[in-house]
Amino acid sequence: MAGMDGFGVQLQRGDGAEPEVFAKIADVTSLNPPGLSRETIDVTSHDSPNGWMEFLGGLKDPGEVSADINYQPAEHDLLVADFDDKTPRNYKIVFPDDDVSPTTWTFGAFLTGFEPETPYDDKASASLTFKVTGKPTITAGA
Template identity: 60%
Template sequence: MAGRDGFGTLLKRGDGATPTEVFTAIANPTNISGPNLTRNTIDVTAHDSPNRHMEFVGGLINPGEVSIDINYDPDVHDTLVEDLEDEDPRNYQLVFPAPITATWAFAAVMTGFQQTAPYDGKLTATLTFQVSGKPTIS
């Protein structure tokens, strides 16, 4: 099967409301990456491990980070800087475009907000989030 077109993918930020949380897309994304899940391994090698080969079992899974590059608009995006001050994870959704029906839902803490203002180009920013807990895929 050929690859899928990623155009139209959204990273949505939850408002924290209960009982029904509302998710709003972070405006002007140009690139979204993550979550980049990795699994730690635990060395269980013993003196009697077969054939003198190290042995491992799966350890904890690190849900990794999500980053989003945006066409930066201070009037739209500066309110997101407040998320850096928040110690508690916020809910996010990574929503893929039709005909893909997958949505990744996860809690995350914002860990970075980096703007770039070149003299000969557009304003951009990269927002980075540390995922907390297991993402759900629906």
Template identity: 70%
Template sequence: MAGMDGFGTELRRGDGATPELFTAIADPTGISGPGLSRETLDVTSHDSPDGWMEFVGGLKDGGEVSIDVNYQPSEHDQLVDDFDDTEPRNYQLVFPDPGQTTWSFAGIMTGFEPDAPYDDKLTATITFKVSGKPTIS
């Protein structure tokens, strides 16, 4: 199989309770991330072979996750409260494959941007900074 339809992917928000319950964020139209990256540390020295720079892996960054939604104030405005949180909240990115591959991560909301054009639907982009290591199950 060459590819897979992304329809049905969900970004779920944890409620912080024990046991934690996750609820899908309503009306997503696009989800991106996490954008994993890694720093590199320059370890080049005067005796590096053939004058080539050398590197080792440094700290890793979980990047960001963003979700575009058909904005409905009644469905999405409770998420704006997350913007005031300084502690990360748990989220799950659930893919629509048969095993429902899930990326779990803690994140801090860094952006909530509604858009209200005069000739189109209400939309919003919500962005989260990943804190720590995402896990895949």
């Protein structure tokens, strides 16, 4: 079977304790995992074979995570403390690919955006943006 249904994906927040316990961030409606990217270093010279440009792999950027939530102050305002904190917090994305042993992405990140919205004719919502720092740990599911 090809593909995976995204329904049931979870964004979890670590408590910073040892051992760390992760709790689900409630009411996530949309989640975009880190967009990994890599810089390249141009090492082309007059000696490059057949006039083709040559590159080396440069630094890797772990990207950002974005999430939209159904905003509930009692559930979500604790994230404002993450915004105030200069120390990254651990977060985890749990994919719904296996009930027993799901794939997870664990990463340190800073909350860089918390944008609530409360229109008079629709649900209260918020957009969250996290800047990932360091290499994410990807654990493949069963």
